[in-house]
Amino acid sequence: MPIILDGKKISSQIKEELKEKVELLKKEGGKVPHLSAILVGNDGASQTYVEAKVRDCQEIGFESSKLVFDDSISEEELLAEVEKLNNDERVDGFIVQLPLPKHINVDKVLNAINPEKDVDGFHPVNYGRMASNLPAYIPATPFGVMEFLKRYEIPTRGKHCVVVGRSHIVGSPVSILMGSANYPGDATVTLTHRYTENLAQYTKQADILIVAVGKPGLITGDMVKDGVIVIDVGTTRVPDTTKKSGFALKGDVIFEEVSKKASHISPVPGGVGPMTRAGLLMNTWLAAQKEVYGKELV
Ligand SMILES: Nc1nc(=O)c2c([nH]1)NC[C@@H]1CN(c3ccc(C(=O)N[C@@H](CCC(=O)O)C(=O)O)cc3)C=[N+]21
Numbered sequence: 001m002p003i004i005l006d007g008k009k010i011s012s013q014i015k016e017e018l019k020e021k022v023e024l025l026k027k028e029g030g031k032v033p034h035l036s037a038i039l040v041g042n043d044g045a046s047q048t049y050v051e052a053k054v055r056d057c058q059e060i061g062f063e064s065s066k067l068v069f070d071d072s073i074s075e076e077e078l079l080a081e082v083e084k085l086n087n088d089e090r091v092d093g094f095i096v097q098l099p100l101p102k103h104i105n106v107d108k109v110l111n112a113i114n115p116e117k118d119v120d121g122f123h124p125v126n127y128g129r130m131a132s133n134l135p136a137y138i139p140a141t142p143f144g145v146m147e148f149l150k151r152y153e154i155p156t157r158g159k160h161c162v163v164v165g166r167s168h169i170v171g172s173p174v175s176i177l178m179g180s181a182n183y184p185g186d187a188t189v190t191l192t193h194r195y196t197e198n199l200a201q202y203t204k205q206a207d208i209l210i211v212a213v214g215k216p217g218l219i220t221g222d223m224v225k226d227g228v229i230v231i232d233v234g235t236t237r238v239p240d241t242t243k244k245s246g247f248a249l250k251g252d253v254i255f256e257e258v259s260k261k262a263s264h265i266s267p268v269p270g271g272v273g274p275m276t277r278a279g280l281l282m283n284t285w286l287a288a289q290k291e292v293y294g295k296e297l298v
Pocket of ligand 1 (some may be wrong): 096268276
C-alpha cells in the first residue's frame with residue numbers, strides 16, 4: 001500500500017501553526033492578517049471555494065472580507081474595486097476568484113493587482129520573481145504541492161519530475177519550482193501538455209508525477225512505473241446522483257489503478273485541494289508580515 005499524501009492532515013497542521021502565530025501576534029498587540037476576496041457571478045465551485053476561504057480565516061484568527069458582484073459588472077468597475085483594495089491599508093492581501101465572465105479581460109484585472117498584495121501569485125511580477133528565484137508569492141496550488149514534498153520529506157534532487165499540464169496557475173510554475181535550485185527542486189523536469197506525442201512514454205519515466213489537467217481518468221495504471229510518487233492536482237466536478245450535492249470530485253489519476261504501483265499518492269478529494277487553501281493562508285501571513293515585499297527587495 002502506498003503512503004497517502006494527506007491534504008486534510010497536513011493543511012490542518014499548517015493552519016494550527018498559523019493559529020499559534022496569530023495568537024502570539026495578538027498578545028504582542030500586532031495587527032492581525034486580513035485576506036479579502038472578490039467574487040464575480042455565481043459559479044458554484046467558485047462560491048464554495050470563497051466560502052471555504054472565509055471559514056479557514058475564521059478558524060485561525062485571520063480577518064477576512066468578501067466582495068461579491070453580479071455577472072454584469074463592467075471591466076472598468078471591477079478594475080476600480082481592485083484599486084480600492086490596493087489602497088485599503090486594512091487589507092494585507094486579496095484574490096480575484098477565477099474564472100471571470102467573458103466580457104472581462106482576465107490579464108488586465110490580474111495586472112492591476114498590487115504585486116505586494118497578490119497572495120494568489122498570479123501577477124506577472126510575482127511570476128517573474130519566482131522564475132528568477134527571488135522572494136515572491138508562489139501561487140497557492142504550487143505552494144501546496146511543494147509543501148507536500150517538504151513535509152513528507154520526499155527527495156527531489158536529481159529525480160525525474162514529469163509535469164502534465166502547462167497552465168499558468170499550476171503546471172508551468174510547478175515545473176519552474178521543481179527545476180529550481182531549492183528544496184523541493186533540483187529535479188530534472190519534463191513539462192508535457194496537450195500537444196505532447198505519446199504522453200505515456202514520458203509518464204512511465206517519472207520518479208515524481210504531477211498531473212494538473214482537469215481530465216478525469218487521464219492517467220491509468222499502465223502509464224506509471226513501480227515506486228512512482230504521484231500528485232494529482234485535478235479537481236473536476238462530475239455528475240453523481242448518489243451524492244447529496246449531485247456531483248463527485250474527480251482527479252486526473254485513476255487512483256485504484258495507480259495506487260497499486262505508487263510509493264506515495266495524493267487522493268482527490270482530500271489531497272491538493274486543502275493544501276491550496278493552506279497555501280493562500282501562508283501567503284496572507286507573509287503579506288501581513290511583509291516577509292516577501294517590504295524587506296530588502298532585490
Ligand atoms: N483566484 C483564484 N485562486 C484560486 O486559487 C482558485 C481560483 N481563483 N479559482 C478556482 C481554483 C480552484 N481552487 C480550489 C481550491 C480548493 C479546493 C478544495 O479545497 N478542494 C477540496 C474539496 C472541496 C469540495 O468538496 O468542493 C478537496 O480537494 O478535498 C478545490 C479547488 C482554487 N482556485
